[in-house]
Amino acid sequence: MEQDLLGTSVALAERLRATLGDIVLTGAEMAEYCRDWHGDVQSGAVAVLRPRDTAEVSAGVRACAELGLGIIPQGGRTGLVLGGVPDAPEDQVVLTLERMTRIRQIDADDFSAVIEAGVVLEAFKDEAAKQGLFFPLALGAQGSCQIGGNVSTNAGGVNVLRYGMTRELVLGLEVVLPDGSVFDGLSSLRKDNRGIDLKQLFIGAEGTLGIITAVSVKLLPQPEHVATALLALNSLPDAIELYRRARRQCCDLMSAFEFMPPLAFQLAQEGIPDLQLPIAPEHPAYALVEISGSGLVDIDDLMARFLESAMEDGLVVDGVIAQSQAQAKNIWLIREGMNEGQAKRGKHMRTDISVPLSRLADFVAEAEAAVLAEMPGAVCVSYGHVGDGNVHLNVLPDLSLGEDSVDAQILKSKKLVNAVLDRFNGSISAEHGIGRLKKPDFVERLPETRRQLLLAIKNAVDPLWTMNPGCQIDRT
Amino acid sequence: MEQDLLGTSVALAERLRATLGDIVLTGAEMAEYCRDWHGDVQSGAVAVLRPRDTAEVSAGVRACAELGLGIIPQGGRTGLVLGGVPDAPEDQVVLTLERMTRIRQIDADDFSAVIEAGVVLEAFKDEAAKQGLFFPLALGAQGSCQIGGNVSTNAGGVNVLRYGMTRELVLGLEVVLPDGSVFDGLSSLRKDNRGIDLKQLFIGAEGTLGIITAVSVKLLPQPEHVATALLALNSLPDAIELYRRARRQCCDLMSAFEFMPPLAFQLAQEGIPDLQLPIAPEHPAYALVEISGSGLVDIDDLMARFLESAMEDGLVVDGVIAQSQAQAKNIWLIREGMNEGQAKRGKHMRTDISVPLSRLADFVAEAEAAVLAEMPGAVCVSYGHVGDGNVHLNVLPDLSLGEDSVDAQILKSKKLVNAVLDRFNGSISAEHGIGRLKKPDFVERLPETRRQLLLAIKNAVDPLWTMNPGCQIDRT
Structure with a gap:
C-alpha cells in the first residue's frame, strides 16, 4: 500500500x-x-x-x-x-511563495507600497524605514514571516490597539484564484466604494479561497520618538484601568500595552539566560507600555506626565522608562524571552484567546481558578495584549506527574479554559487563525447559519476544494 | 396594462x-x-x-x-x-429599518456599542458623547442617515483620514439573510481570527446580500480638545504638501483635512446667505484642518506650532484658528454651505472620485482642463478630503446655453472627467457606493475575473436575487 x-x-x-x-x-x-x-x-x-x-x-x-x-x-x-x-x-x-520577494513599489508621497507575498515582514519594514516610512505590523516572528502569510492569516501582534490587524493595513490584493485566473486588485486607493469589497474575503482565509501573490499596503510616517516603560502594578484589573486611562490621556499615541505576570521574568531568564531585569519581579502584575509619534508632540514628556498621575493615584506602584533604544529593546526582550522560557520547560498548553475588554480580568481569574482547581500542580501563565482583550492563557503541566500525564493535562486544561471562554462569548482564536489545529474547536462552536454561509462561499469560489483542503472547515 | x-x-x-x-x-x-x-x-x-x-x-x-x-x-x-x-x-x-431605533448597549469600559440599523447617526453620536465616548463617523447627512445604511454603504465622511471608513469601525453585524435566517455576529471582540470574516461581505454591499439589522461598533474617547483652522494657500499641490507635513508633525492627531477652491466661499454664501467669512476669499486655494485629542496633549499648542512652521516656509499664506466652538462651527458651515450653494444653482454634474494621493493635484488639473476645453462656459468646483485622495470634482453647466443643454453638458462633462480618471486608475465611487445610478459606469469598468467572482458570491448568498435587485450588478 x-x-x-x-x-x-x-x-x-x-x-x-x-x-x-x-x-x-x-x-x-x-x-x-x-x-x-x-x-x-x-x-x-x-x-x-x-x-x-x-x-x-x-x-x-x-x-x-x-x-x-x-x-x-x-x-x-x-x-x-x-x-x-x-x-x-x-x-x-x-x-x-518564498521566491516572490520583490518590493514592487514604495511610494513615499502616497504613503503606500506594493510588495510580493514572499517578502519577509522585517525586510519590508526596514526598507520602508529607509524612506522615513513605517509599516506598523509587529510580531515576534517578523524576522521570518512573510507578508502573504500575514495577510492570509490577518496577523495581529503588539501594535493592533493603535493600527489594527493586518486587514486594516491592506489597500489591495493580487490573488490567483482556484481556476488559475488572476484577481488583479492592487489598488492603493484609500477610499474605494465600488460595490462589495472582494479582497476582504481572502484576508484571514488562510489560503482556502485563493493564493495571495502580492499586496498593496498603507504606510505611515516613521515614529521618530518612542517612549517605552515597564510598570509594576497591583493587579490585572489595575492594568485594564491603566489602559483605559492611557487611551484618554495619550490620545491615539499609545502603540503597545502588554500585560505580564511576575512569572514572566523568571521564564524570560530561563529563555534568555543573560537577560538583565530592569525592575524587581516582586509585584503582582506588570505592564509594558509604549507611546510613539513623530514631529511636534513631545512623546517623552507625555509618557512622564501620564506616569506621574498614574503613580500619584496608586495605579502604578513602580516603573522604569527606557532611557535608550538599548534599554527599550531589553524591556521587549522580557516579553519575547518568556515565550522561549515556556518552550524550554517542555510541552505546554497554549491559547490565543480574546474576550471583551470589560471582561478580561474576570475571565483570566475564572479560567485560571478552573484549571488550578482540577490540576493543582500546574502553572498558569496569562499575558497578552490588554488593549485588544487578547490574552495568551497558557498552562505549564505539573511535570512531577510523569511524562505520560503531560498530554492528558494539556487536553484537560484546554477543555477547562474553553468552557470558561464559551461563557464569556470569547474567541478561541484572537490572532493565530484556525488552520488544522483549531478546526475541531472552531467547527464545534460554529452556528449553523454561519456554517452554511461559509460552505456556500467556499463552494462558489473554490468548487473543487483545491485550495488548502483540510484547513478551517471540511467539505462535509 | x-x-x-x-x-x-x-x-x-x-x-x-x-x-x-x-x-x-x-x-x-x-x-x-x-x-x-x-x-x-x-x-x-x-x-x-x-x-x-x-x-x-x-x-x-x-x-x-x-x-x-x-x-x-x-x-x-x-x-x-x-x-x-x-x-x-x-x-x-x-x-x-426606520423603526429599529434601539441603542441596545453602550459599554464605556469596553469602548463599544450595539445599535439597531435604524438609529440615526447623530442621535447615536450624541448618546455616546453623554458617556464621554466618541463615534467618529461624520458626514453632512448625519442628522438623517441611519447606522444600517452607513454600514451597508461603507460610508466615508470627513474623518476617514484618521479613523477609516465605516468598515474599520464595525466590530460585528446582525444580518437577515435572503432565506430569512439570521446571521448573528454581534460580537464586540477587537481581535477575532476565526476563519473567513463573513461580516465584511455585507459592509458596502448596499443590501444586495442581506439586510443589516444591528451593528456592533468601536467607540473612542471623546476628544476634549479640538483645534480648527481655515488656511489660505497658493495651490492644490501646496495643500497636498501641507497634508503630508501635517501627518508627520501632528502624529495621528489630525482628524480632518479638507480642500476648497476660492469659489467655495461664494457658493457657501449663496447657500447660507447670512454666513460670515472668517478669511478673505482672494487666494487660490484653501484648507480646513482639524486636530483633536483628549487628555495630556496640548492640541492648541500643537496646531499653533504646526502653522507657525508652515507659514515660515510659505506653505500657508494666511489663516485663522477658531477661538471658540462657534467659530469652528462657522468654518465647517462654509464646507457644508458650498453644497447647498451648488444645489441652488440648479442641476449640475457631481462626482465622488478617488485617485492615489500622489496624483491628486495632477488629476484635478487635467480633468478640469479637459472639461473647460470642451465647455468653456462651465464652472468646475473641485473640493474634498485631500488625505484620502477623495475629490468631489463637480461641474456647474453654462446656464446661458439654455435649459435644454444642461443635461447634455452634465453627460458630456461626466464622460470627460471619467476618461481622465481611467488614465489615473481612480475610482468612480470613493464613498457614495454604486446603487443604480453608477451601475452602468461600474459594470463598464469591471474586469471579467472580478465580475465572475461577484456573480458567484451573489448567486451563492442570494440565489433567487431577492435582495436589492437592480443595485450594483445585474443578473446577466
Whole structure:
C-alpha cells in the first residue's frame, strides 16, 4: 500500500515537473516545507512548488487542478495552527511563495507600497524605514514571516490597539484564484466604494479561497520618538484601568500595552539566560507600555506626565522608562524571552484567546481558578495584549506527574479554559487563525447559519476544494 | 396594462398584509419611501414594510421570497446613488429599518456599542458623547442617515483620514439573510481570527446580500480638545504638501483635512446667505484642518506650532484658528454651505472620485482642463478630503446655453472627467457606493475575473436575487 502511494506520488510529481519545470521540488528537499513551526508535526507532500512570479503560481494552480491535487499555500512557516502543513501527503502539493520577494513599489508621497507575498515582514519594514516610512505590523516572528502569510492569516501582534490587524493595513490584493485566473486588485486607493469589497474575503482565509501573490499596503510616517516603560502594578484589573486611562490621556499615541505576570521574568531568564531585569519581579502584575509619534508632540514628556498621575493615584506602584533604544529593546526582550522560557520547560498548553475588554480580568481569574482547581500542580501563565482583550492563557503541566500525564493535562486544561471562554462569548482564536489545529474547536462552536454561509462561499469560489483542503472547515 | 399591474400589486400587497399585519404600508403613504435624496427620482412599490424588530424583518423577507418579490432595504434615504429606490415598482417592496431605533448597549469600559440599523447617526453620536465616548463617523447627512445604511454603504465622511471608513469601525453585524435566517455576529471582540470574516461581505454591499439589522461598533474617547483652522494657500499641490507635513508633525492627531477652491466661499454664501467669512476669499486655494485629542496633549499648542512652521516656509499664506466652538462651527458651515450653494444653482454634474494621493493635484488639473476645453462656459468646483485622495470634482453647466443643454453638458462633462480618471486608475465611487445610478459606469469598468467572482458570491448568498435587485450588478 505504501509502495503504491509512493509510486503514485512519484508519478504525479513527474507530471508536475513535465508541465512546470524546475520550480518543482521532490524527495528529501521537501522535508522543511512539510514541518510546522514548533516542530511538532512532520508531514509530506507530492511535491513542493516554488514559483518565481504570479504567472508561475497561476500555472501551478492549473496543473494541480488538472491532476486533482490539493494545494497548500505557504509563507514563512511561522504559523501556529498548522494552516500551511499538508495533512494528506499523497493528495497535496505545497506551494511556497518564498521566491516572490520583490518590493514592487514604495511610494513615499502616497504613503503606500506594493510588495510580493514572499517578502519577509522585517525586510519590508526596514526598507520602508529607509524612506522615513513605517509599516506598523509587529510580531515576534517578523524576522521570518512573510507578508502573504500575514495577510492570509490577518496577523495581529503588539501594535493592533493603535493600527489594527493586518486587514486594516491592506489597500489591495493580487490573488490567483482556484481556476488559475488572476484577481488583479492592487489598488492603493484609500477610499474605494465600488460595490462589495472582494479582497476582504481572502484576508484571514488562510489560503482556502485563493493564493495571495502580492499586496498593496498603507504606510505611515516613521515614529521618530518612542517612549517605552515597564510598570509594576497591583493587579490585572489595575492594568485594564491603566489602559483605559492611557487611551484618554495619550490620545491615539499609545502603540503597545502588554500585560505580564511576575512569572514572566523568571521564564524570560530561563529563555534568555543573560537577560538583565530592569525592575524587581516582586509585584503582582506588570505592564509594558509604549507611546510613539513623530514631529511636534513631545512623546517623552507625555509618557512622564501620564506616569506621574498614574503613580500619584496608586495605579502604578513602580516603573522604569527606557532611557535608550538599548534599554527599550531589553524591556521587549522580557516579553519575547518568556515565550522561549515556556518552550524550554517542555510541552505546554497554549491559547490565543480574546474576550471583551470589560471582561478580561474576570475571565483570566475564572479560567485560571478552573484549571488550578482540577490540576493543582500546574502553572498558569496569562499575558497578552490588554488593549485588544487578547490574552495568551497558557498552562505549564505539573511535570512531577510523569511524562505520560503531560498530554492528558494539556487536553484537560484546554477543555477547562474553553468552557470558561464559551461563557464569556470569547474567541478561541484572537490572532493565530484556525488552520488544522483549531478546526475541531472552531467547527464545534460554529452556528449553523454561519456554517452554511461559509460552505456556500467556499463552494462558489473554490468548487473543487483545491485550495488548502483540510484547513478551517471540511467539505462535509 | 397599467390596470393589470396595479391589480396585481394591490393583490400582492394584500397578501403581504395578511401575513405581516400592520407593518405593511400601501398607497400614497409609500411616496416618501420611493423618492431619492435629491428629489430627482419618484418611483413606486408593491408595498413598504416597516418592521419593528429582527424577527419582523425575517418574516418580511420570507413573505417576499414566497411571492417572488424583490426587497429594497432602506435607511435614512440620504444615499446619492439610488441604492434604496425601487426601479421595478410592480415587483419590489421597500423594507425600511426606520423603526429599529434601539441603542441596545453602550459599554464605556469596553469602548463599544450595539445599535439597531435604524438609529440615526447623530442621535447615536450624541448618546455616546453623554458617556464621554466618541463615534467618529461624520458626514453632512448625519442628522438623517441611519447606522444600517452607513454600514451597508461603507460610508466615508470627513474623518476617514484618521479613523477609516465605516468598515474599520464595525466590530460585528446582525444580518437577515435572503432565506430569512439570521446571521448573528454581534460580537464586540477587537481581535477575532476565526476563519473567513463573513461580516465584511455585507459592509458596502448596499443590501444586495442581506439586510443589516444591528451593528456592533468601536467607540473612542471623546476628544476634549479640538483645534480648527481655515488656511489660505497658493495651490492644490501646496495643500497636498501641507497634508503630508501635517501627518508627520501632528502624529495621528489630525482628524480632518479638507480642500476648497476660492469659489467655495461664494457658493457657501449663496447657500447660507447670512454666513460670515472668517478669511478673505482672494487666494487660490484653501484648507480646513482639524486636530483633536483628549487628555495630556496640548492640541492648541500643537496646531499653533504646526502653522507657525508652515507659514515660515510659505506653505500657508494666511489663516485663522477658531477661538471658540462657534467659530469652528462657522468654518465647517462654509464646507457644508458650498453644497447647498451648488444645489441652488440648479442641476449640475457631481462626482465622488478617488485617485492615489500622489496624483491628486495632477488629476484635478487635467480633468478640469479637459472639461473647460470642451465647455468653456462651465464652472468646475473641485473640493474634498485631500488625505484620502477623495475629490468631489463637480461641474456647474453654462446656464446661458439654455435649459435644454444642461443635461447634455452634465453627460458630456461626466464622460470627460471619467476618461481622465481611467488614465489615473481612480475610482468612480470613493464613498457614495454604486446603487443604480453608477451601475452602468461600474459594470463598464469591471474586469471579467472580478465580475465572475461577484456573480458567484451573489448567486451563492442570494440565489433567487431577492435582495436589492437592480443595485450594483445585474443578473446577466
